[in-house]
Amino acid sequence: MPTTAVTGSASGIGAAVCAQLEKAGHTIIGIDRKTDDNFTSIAADLSTAEGRQNAIDLVYQQSNGVLDGLVCCAGLGVTAPNCGLIVEVNYFGVTSLVTGLYDALRQGEQASVVVIGSVAANQQVAAPHPMALAMLDSDEALATKLANEDQQAHIAYAASKFAVTSWSRQTAVKWGGNGIRVNVVAPGAVETPLHQASKDDARYGEAVRNFVAPIGRNSEAEEIASVVTFLQSNQASFIHGSVLFVDGGMDAMMRANSF
Numbered sequence: 001m002p003t004t005a006v007t008g009s010a011s012g013i014g015a016a017v018c019a020q021l022e023k024a025g026h027t028i029i030g031i032d033r034k035t036d037d038n039f040t041s042i043a044a045d046l047s048t049a050e051g052r053q054n055a056i057d058l059v060y061q062q063s064n065g066v067l068d069g070l071v072c073c074a075g076l077g078v079t080a081p082n083c084g085l086i087v088e089v090n091y092f093g094v095t096s097l098v099t100g101l102y103d104a105l106r107q108g109e110q111a112s113v114v115v116i117g118s119v120a121a122n123q124q125v126a127a128p129h130p131m132a133l134a135m136l137d138s139d140e141a142l143a144t145k146l147a148n149e150d151q152q153a154h155i156a157y158a159a160s161k162f163a164v165t166s167w168s169r170q171t172a173v174k175w176g177g178n179g180i181r182v183n184v185v186a187p188g189a190v191e192t193p194l195h196q197a198s199k200d201d202a203r204y205g206e207a208v209r210n211f212v213a214p215i216g217r218n219s220e221a222e223e224i225a226s227v228v229t230f231l232q233s234n235q236a237s238f239i240h241g242s243v244l245f246v247d248g249g250m251d252a253m254m255r256a257n258s259f
């Protein structure tokens with residue numbers, strides 16, 4: 001029975017991933033700001049170095065140092081309390097956990113890591129932004145400072161998702177030889193509390209509500225979780241370093257010639 005840790009397990013995509021992986025026979029270790037009664041779970045704040053280390057230590061304890069899967073769903077959207085937090089959770093909360101759990105994943109059976117990115121990673125502002133470069137340089141203080149000075153939550157979000165996607169692909173190249181697959185799932189608009197908050201937001205709500213995928217609707221969290229569950233199975237044994245858009249055609253609509 002594979003053991004898989006899932007961050008952001010208490011809500012939205014993470015909760016749907018836990019339910020589907022459990023059904024597929026995985027033992028789940030959930031990680032979120034609060035514990036969950038449904039499965040083994042860890043309360044940790046992934047926005048801080050101490051919280052991340054606490055999560056890593058407890059996953060080692062609860063998995064006996066052997067992890068077959070890690071799915072990083074925890075994240076904040078444009079309604080986060082401040083822009084620095086978006087960077088801290090969406091980038092450093094992911095990269096620290098993936099790196100910190102490397103030894104446990106190495107002990108796992110055909111281990112697989114999935115990071116939840118976003119279609120927003122491909123926005124023009126994201127890639128060259130100094131915030132993204134500071135993240136990829138592992139400079140948390142600078143990236144957070146730039147995000148808080150800028151106060152443009154959509155840019156902090158896009159930059160954090162660009163950086164975490166790029167980092168995941170670089171990590172896939174490094175880790176492939178050690179038998180650990182690493183992939184990114186990039187959703188479009190998914191009906192979760194995060195997305196509802198964005199739709200209700202005074203600053204971003206109208207743009208979010210008007211950005212509709214070619215398929216004509218938003219997705220349910222279960223439609224993202226089913227792709228994650230596939231990636232965590234042996235049926236996906238040669239998918240490595242990929243970004244899978246699960247977005248109803250949003251990426252195709254924005255950049256049909258980039259693939």
Ligand code: NAD
Pocket residue numbers: 007008009010011012013014031032033034044045046047072073074075076077089116117118119186187188189190191192193194195
């Ligand atoms: P959600 O708000 O329903 O769930 C996010 C979870 O992350 C929550 O349970 C929350 O408690 C947890 N979390 C946030 N900050 C944390 C912290 N500091 N420490 C520990 N846990 C923390 O949101 P969701 O829509 O399910 O989002 C999941 C992921 O999907 C995020 O990375 C988000 O960026 C990404 N995403 C969502 C959408 C969408 O439309 N919903 C689109 C693209 C990408």
